[in-house]
């Protein structure tokens with residue numbers, strides 16, 4: 001199944017990737033258009049093991065309190081034995097030698113702590129100033145499930161790429177600053193724009209159907225929706241999942257994924273945070289470059305698509321933010337946002353020192 005839409009441009013890396021290879025081109029100075037972003041297989045509640053009884057287990061599994069922490073596990077019990085990105089900092093830096101580092105940062109749970117109220121997931125001033133300094137040295141993108149405007153309001157830094165709605169809404173900075181490659185282009189990219197009326201309709205229906213479930217909330221993320229159950233009593237999860245499933249059965253064009261105590265509803269197009277990463281590299285003129293070192297830091301299941309892209313490309317590294325042992329395509333872990341901040345600060349420090357050495361300042 002294919003659709004006519006705006007899309008990028010990267011060479012398929014494997015048979016699953018059906019994005020057409022096409023040179024970046026500009027329409028109206030800003031938009032990139034190519035036909036045919038394919039639809040992907042629909043995932044519904046049953047795909048999440050949420051059918052017949054086991055779906056509450058799946059909802060429960062998105063709660064760290066039900067899982068073992070990395071530190072409580074012996075290495076052999078933690079199959080991937082991920083090393084800490086802080087412990088491996090020198091190794092990461094050595095691997096990036098002679099390459100252009102490009103930073104990709106998830107927002108919730110990576111730059112800001114997970115909190116009960118999604119509207120109050122503020123990042124600290126210290127984290128903001130760390131990201132500001134980071135972006136002075138490396139092209140930097142925020143990649144989030146939230147809608148782009150909302151994540152921008154939280155981050156408030158103009159010289160970054162922002163990829164909202166799980167990568168379905170990408171905008172480059174107007175004024176990039178000197179750290180961006182000369183070849184980079186200004187882009188706005190929205191591959192799911194035709195789904196806006198449908199998302200609007202489902203938002204209204206789901207808000208209505210869940211309004212009597214105490215603590216449930218539906219967040220409108222423009223090209224996708226988040227149904228939150230962090231504040232819903234566990235004995236109401238069954239009812240909530242039933243409502244979500246009954247609505248989505250009417251919309252075969254929408255699929256469901258699960259994040260951290262949240263159902264993520266999005267169009268069934270083959271577009272995700274991994275594709276967003278590739279798109280941004282392409283718009284920076286770095287997609288086919290061997291000397292690029294993308295670093296993607298994220299905590300969510302949706303970030304796995306980006307980790308996998310890096311693993312498949314054999315470039316850069318994925319860093320999972322988690323205190324919880326889980327299967328991942330990331331190469332390293334950091335435990336929580338404060339560790340993310342330490343890692344980013346070390347990166348800035350290392351970069352400043354190497355510039356000083358180079359220019360003997």
Ligand SMILES: O=P(O)(O)OC[C@H]1O[C@H](O[C@H]2O[C@H](CO)[C@@H](O)[C@H](O)[C@H]2O)[C@H](O)[C@@H](O)[C@@H]1O
Nearest residue numbers: 107108114115116118121144145226230260262
């Ligand atoms: O891709 P991200 O930036 O990580 O966004 C994923 C979802 O994050 C938000 O929800 C999560 O964080 C909330 C605030 O800490 C928390 O209350 C919720 O339980 C988490 O799932 C955001 O509200 C969603 O819209 C994003 O899709």
